[in-house]
Amino acid sequence: MTIITIREARKEDLEILLGFEQGIIEAERPFDSSLKEGKISYYNLEEMIFAENVHLIVAVAEDEIVGSGYLRIEKSGSYRKNELNGYIGFMYVKPNFRGKRISSLILESLKNWAKSKELKELRLDVYNENLAAIKSYERFGFNKSLINMKMEI
Structure with missing residues (x-):
């Protein structure tokens, strides 16, 4: 059984993370006809690696990065009881590692980081x-x- 560890992303992980981003985009294209064709980008991953309000992590099996996720500390709407929340994104697990609960390990690590920052709420889309x-x-x-709804006109 392969042991999976979780660690913070580093600048030298950037090329792999950019590949993960394209994997996410390709997986999401069937769900969103408004995405542009060709190579697009959702994130500034290099900036996220060094951002104070972002915890970008990777899942590692032996020496191979097999998954990712981030938590970004955001201001909640003024109408919400929690002033800040943790927004989770960039959840990706390599296809040959899916079904092994790696996403749960990533989510647990992000949740623990959020707790260490005294956040009380996590959100994602x-x-x-x-x-x-x-x-x-x-x-x-x-x-x-x-539910976020849209209509093309």
């Missing part, structure tokens, strides 16, 4: 049709909260 991801997040303890 997931496509409504991405049933595998929704199931994984629900298994971890997330609940559906709000």
Whole structure:
């Protein structure tokens, strides 16, 4: 059995992380017809590695980076009871490592970091049709909260 460890992302991980980003985008294209064709980018990963309000981590199997995720500390809306929340994103696990609960290890590490920062709430976005991801997040303890709707005109 392969042991999976979690560590903070480093600048030398950038090339792998950029590949993960493209993997996420390709996985999400079927759920979002508004995404541009060709190579696009969601994140400034290099900036995120060094940001004070972002905890960008990787999952490692032996010497291979096999997954990623981040938690960004955000201001909540003035109408929310918690002034700050932790926003989770960049969740990715290499296809040949899926089904091994690596995303749960990543989420647990992000949750622990959020607790160390005294955050009381975690949030994330997931496509409504991405049933595998929704199931994984629900298994971890997330609940559906709000549906974001769109219409092309």
